[in-house]
Amino acid sequence: MKDKFPPQINETPEWKKLEKLALKNLTLGNLFSDNPARFRDFSVQTEHIFCDFSRQIINNEILKGLVALAEAASLKAKISSMFKGEKINLTEGRAVGHWALRVPAGKPAVIDGKDMSKDIQEVLGRISAFTKKVHSEKRIRNIVSIGIGGSSLGPEYLAEACRPYARNGMKLAFVANVDGTDFAIKTSGLDPAETLFVIVSKTFTTAETMKNAETAKDWILNNLDGNKEDLIKKHFIAVSTARDKVEAFGIDPENMFTFWEWVGGRFSATSAVGAAPLSFYLGHENFEKILEGARWMDQHFLKAPLDKNIPVIGALIDIWNINFLGLKTRALLPYSQLLWKIAQHTQQVEMESNGKGVDIHGRKVEFDTGEVVFGEPGTNGQHSFYQELHQGQVIPADFIGFIKPAYPLGNMTDKQVDHHHELMTNFLAQPDALAFGKVSDDPARTFEGNRPSSSMLLKELNPFTAGALLAWLEHRAAAKGFMWDINSFDQFGVEHGKKLGVAAREAMLGDKSRIDAFNPSTRRMFDAIMNGELPS
Numbered sequence: 390m391k392d393k394f395p396p397q398i399n400e401t402p403e404w405k406k407l408e409k410l411a412l413k414n415l416t417l418g419n420l421f422s423d424n425p426a427r428f429r430d431f432s433v434q435t436e437h438i439f440c441d442f443s444r445q446i447i448n449n450e451i452l453k454g455l456v457a458l459a460e461a462a463s464l465k466a467k468i469s470s471m472f473k474g475e476k477i478n479l480t481e482g483r484a485v486g487h488w489a490l491r492v493p494a495g496k497p498a499v500i501d502g503k504d505m506s507k508d509i510q511e512v513l514g515r516i517s518a519f520t521k522k523v524h525s526e527k528r529i530r531n532i533v534s535i536g537i538g539g540s541s542l543g544p545e546y547l548a549e550a551c552r553p554y555a556r557n558g559m560k561l562a563f564v565a566n567v568d569g570t571d572f573a574i575k576t577s578g579l580d581p582a583e584t585l586f587v588i589v590s591k592t593f594t595t596a597e598t599m600k601n602a603e604t605a606k607d608w609i610l611n612n613l614d615g616n617k618e619d620l621i622k623k624h625f626i627a628v629s630t631a632r633d634k635v636e637a638f639g640i641d642p643e644n645m646f647t648f649w650e651w652v653g654g655r656f657s658a659t660s661a662v663g664a665a666p667l668s669f670y671l672g673h674e675n676f677e678k679i680l681e682g683a684r685w686m687d688q689h690f691l692k693a694p695l696d697k698n699i700p701v702i703g704a705l706i707d708i709w710n711i712n713f714l715g716l717k718t719r720a721l722l723p724y725s726q727l728l729w730k731i732a733q734h735t736q737q738v739e740m741e742s743n744g745k746g747v748d749i750h751g752r753k754v755e756f757d758t759g760e761v762v763f764g765e766p767g768t769n770g771q772h773s774f775y776q777e778l779h780q781g782q783v784i785p786a787d788f789i790g791f792i793k794p795a796y797p798l799g800n801m802t803d804k805q806v807d808h809h810h811e812l813m814t815n816f817l818a819q820p821d822a823l824a825f826g827k828v829s830d831d832p833a834r835t836f837e838g839n840r841p842s843s844s845m846l847l848k849e850l851n852p853f854t855a856g857a858l859l860a861w862l863e864h865r866a867a868a869k870g871f872m873w874d875i876n877s878f879d880q881f882g883v884e885h886g887k888k889l890g891v892a893a894r895e896a897m898l899g900d901k902s903r904i905d906a907f908n909p910s911t912r913r914m915f916d917a918i919m920n921g922e923l924p925s
Contacts, residue, residue: 394750398874399712403458410451411713416839417444417824433697437685437857440699442843444824445706445785446714455705456695459872464695467871472691474500478653478878479749485878486649487656487863491684491856500651512646512661519626519644520668524556529585532561533575534666535601536589538737539654540628541565543859544663546734547679550727550855551667553795554675561670564605567597572604581612581624587666588627591648593634596890602638628661653878655737656863659683659856675852682856690864700861703787703843704868710785710841711757720778720786721764724816725850727795728858732764735862742866742877749876758873768815778823779836786823786842789858790816793849820844 398404421427421443431443431452447455459465470477474484489498489505498506523529534544545563555561562575576584586605590598609624610617621639628646629635635645646661657663659680668676690700710716721732743759765773767788778784794809801807806814819842826838847854870877896903896915907915917924 394752397748397752397755398458398462398872399756401458401461403454403461407451407454407458407709407713410454411709415446415448417446417841418838420446420448421825433699433702435689435699437682437847437854438699438861439846440702440843441846442702442706444820445709445841445843446839447706447709451709452696452705455709458708459695459701459705462872462874464701464868464871468691468868471867472687474498474502474651476501478651478876480876480879480881483878484651485653485656485867486651487653487659488687488860490652490659491680491687491860493684500649505649508649512648513664516646516661516664516668517673519646519665520673523585523669524672529583529669530558530560531579531584532559532587532666532669533564533579533584533605534561534587534589535564535598535605536628536662537565537567537595537597538741539657540589540591540595540598540662542730542734542737543655543658544666546728546730547658547663547667547852547855547859548670549730550850550858551671551675551679551852552727554671554852556670556672559670561666563666564601565597567600569604572601572608576605576608581609584609584624585669586625587669588625588629588635588638588640589662589665590628591630591654593627593629593631593638596887606639626665628665654880655741656878658734658859671852678852679856679859682853682858683860684856685853686857686860686864690860690868699845700864701868703861703865704872706785706841706843707760707865707869708872711760716783716785716841717757718761718763718782718784720770720774720784721762721789722767722770722786722819723764723789724767724812725789725791725795726766727850728789729766731789731858731862732762734859735764736762738862738866741880741883743870743873743875744882745870745873745875745877748874750874754873754875756873758869758875767819768812771815771819775819778840783840786820786840788816788820788842788844790844790846791848791850792846795850816844 424430428441428443432441471485472488474486476482476484478485484501486500489500490509492498492506494510496506497504498509541563548561564572564575588598588602606621609620613620618639622641625640626644627635627640630647632642632645636642646665648657648660648662652660664676690698695701721735723731739762740759745758746754748754778786790813797809799807801810822836823840823842824838826836829835867877892903897919913924
């Protein structure tokens with residue numbers, strides 16, 4: 390079996406060489422003093438994004454070694470296979486085509502040998518037409534998108550990032566958690582007559598989504614007078630592939646917008662999953678700008694050399710930190726309140742994609758894959774968990790900043806800075822504080838430094854750059870999966886818990902065999918939940 394497949398990446402000479410390089414005691418202070426041009430050698434400048442990774446604990450030899458590792462892993466060929474629409478999702482026998490959703494009209498988007506461009510543009514055209522109808526009638530002012538996981542996190546990140554571009558009077562909320570509190574809070578204060586629900590579920594069977602969808606149906610029918618069927622058709626649309634189930638729910642199938650099996654949930658924000666609610670909220674022209682930004686990053690990822698490729702460089706540095714330096718957690722630190730959802734979306738893209746234990750050949754992986762990602766906008770995070778970053782565990786960090794503010798507040802004077810420049814003083818200071826530390830006679834006030842970070846600087850946050858950042862984090866995760874030779878596009882790890890949840894639901898409905906099968910701990914909590922009292 391072992392001879393049948395190529396060696397795993399950790400068995401290659403390139404990996405072994407990097408293991409030896411990791412033994413060197415490099416410090417960022419010395420790396421900067423030894424190379425005054427370091428900032429130039431370890432950065433990538435494009436027309437839209439400046440990426441500075443000079444504060445990562447690498448030197449030229451390590452960077453070349455990482456690029457050599459990427460070449461040994463055939464990274465370029467694997468990226469090309471994805472953009473050719475080949476079936477690289479081997480466990481599910483599917484192509485991976487979220488990039489095709491961003492291909493401009495009139496250009497081919499070949500997936501598994503078929504040009505899907507007309508199908509993609511047809512869906513976008515229908516969404517654009519429906520958007521014009523919503524805006525022209527001025528009846529709907531509240532959009533509530535009901536989905537979970539990939540049906541929620543990516544679109545919500547984009548909605549929050551693009552909030553300044555929302556159409557006047559339009560509100561957009563996302564209901565994901567099956568905890569009824571989520572639905573109650575998100576619909577509180579909304580006028581049902583002015584509310585449109587977007588039910589997002591590929592199969593229209595996702596348990597949490599359908600429970601929330603039924604609650605939404607009751608909310609509309611209990612609060613509005615009129616014919617039941619007409620009310621559902623007026624206040625519900627669907628993003629799904631299950632036309633029969635959508636129709637059975639009561640939604641007009643003409644108001645169902647589809648996507649395809651080659652669009653994975655966490656990569657679906659630029660499909661109808663995001664296009665429908667975001668077009669209603671922002672205007673379809675702004676959703677098109679999101680697509681343009683993602684398309685720009687798609688082309689950068691496909692065409693830029695490995696050592697000047699922003700998603701690839703991010704992936705290679707992640708692999709260096711995870712597999713060679715043993716740093717398995719990453720902080721994502723946007724210096725924009727509008728990006729408060731980007732860390733949450735990145736968690737799913739990274740941790741659901743790359744938290745794998747076997748490679749694409751079914752062999753157990755003998756090295757760490759994936760990483761823990763967390764984050765919070767600066768400066769809030771500075772007063773929350775930066776203490777850990779500066780003097781606790783070594784946690785690599787990514788800083789994201791913007792030259793222009795979304796909301797200009799305050800004035801620059803000789804004696805004070807405005808809000809945005811106050812924010813950016815911290816964006817400039819924190820990476821240096823982490824990298825170079827501070828020596829003090831008081832041990833409690835000593836900062837060891839040598840804590841790695843990268844910084845990304847963009848001119849402004851708008852729909853285009855929000856789309857570019859979306860594609861950046863998608864491709865960074867995919868590049869790591871390609872390097873590790875794992876399948877970043879399935880998620881079987883979520884299935885087992887779901888099946889046990891089905892058993893628990895059947896037990897709650899009185900199936901004694903399910904109750905008897907519980908282990909003693911679960912049985913005790915089950916009884917407490919059903920009896921309404923804590924265990925005695």
